[in-house]
Amino acid sequence: MGKIFVIIYKLMHGFHKCMKLMCQVIMNFLYRFLFKKMEGVIEDPRQLLGCEYISIGKNTKIHEGVILTAWDGYEGQQFSPSIVIGENTNIGENCHITACDRIEIGNGVLTGRYVYISDNSHGNPAHGEELDIRPSQRPLYSKGPVFIGDNVWIGERVCVMAGVKIGDGAIIAANAVVTHDIPAGVLAGGVPAKVIKMLRDE
Numbered sequence: 001m002g003k004i005f006v007i008i009y010k011l012m013h014g015f016h017k018c019m020k021l022m023c024q025v026i027m028n029f030l031y032r033f034l035f036k037k038m039e040g041v042i043e044d045p046r047q048l049l050g051c052e053y054i055s056i057g058k059n060t061k062i063h064e065g066v067i068l069t070a071w072d073g074y075e076g077q078q079f080s081p082s083i084v085i086g087e088n089t090n091i092g093e094n095c096h097i098t099a100c101d102r103i104e105i106g107n108g109v110l111t112g113r114y115v116y117i118s119d120n121s122h123g124n125p126a127h128g129e130e131l132d133i134r135p136s137q138r139p140l141y142s143k144g145p146v147f148i149g150d151n152v153w154i155g156e157r158v159c160v161m162a163g164v165k166i167g168d169g170a171i172i173a174a175n176a177v178v179t180h181d182i183p184a185g186v187l188a189g190g191v192p193a194k195v196i197k198m199l200r201d202e
């Protein structure tokens, strides 16, 4: 009897996988018309917003459960957002990338799961008078664009905050919160992220 359940489970699992793959192929065909540029693949995303402001390069894979939001308006404000992801880049499962200004991710980048990359916040924390407004209703504020260079490796659960530049080939250790620029070719980690060591002989 148990064997029958195993067979049914395997059949259902296979069927589910096939259906998922078929939907993915159809959705990725549609993305080519919805996105500014789409030459990669997105697996079953959690949320997509402002696809017309998002470019994804050749051979780039956006894994399952990712949230990609480019906000051109929020509570009456207007923005010209852009998210540009280069070629041969891998964005891990359940990452969240959100822009009202600009986020650029280079070629050959690898991110772990649950990475958060944002160029904006609910209100400007320097404006104390906003504290009487519900956070969700505070004006969206960008401290500046985010640039992530080529061949950067970003570990699991890293947060990359607004106005930050990460240089080519840098490695950002798991759980880091990047609040300032990180130079090329270094290992950085911690909260807030600091250079731990240089990875190239100068």
Ligand SMILES: CC(C)(COP(=O)(O)OP(=O)(O)OC[C@H]1O[C@@H](n2cnc3c(N)ncnc32)[C@H](O)[C@@H]1OP(=O)(O)O)[C@@H](O)C(=O)NCCC(=O)NCCS
Pocket (backbone or CB within 6 Å): 110, 111, 112, 113, 154, 155, 156, 157, 171, 172, 173, 174, 175, 176, 187, 189, 190, 196
């Ligand atoms: C960054 C990383 C690659 C470093 O690996 P490593 O070469 O074995 O590291 P080292 O042992 O040389 O560490 C160097 C220093 O960085 C520190 N360090 C390593 N990882 C750290 C982290 N996540 N946060 C803070 N400090 C860290 C170490 O404690 C060590 O400090 P010390 O010299 O004072 O002891 C690894 O720790 C890491 O975070 N990998 C990410 C893995 C991941 O998220 N994968 C997702 C799949 S893509």
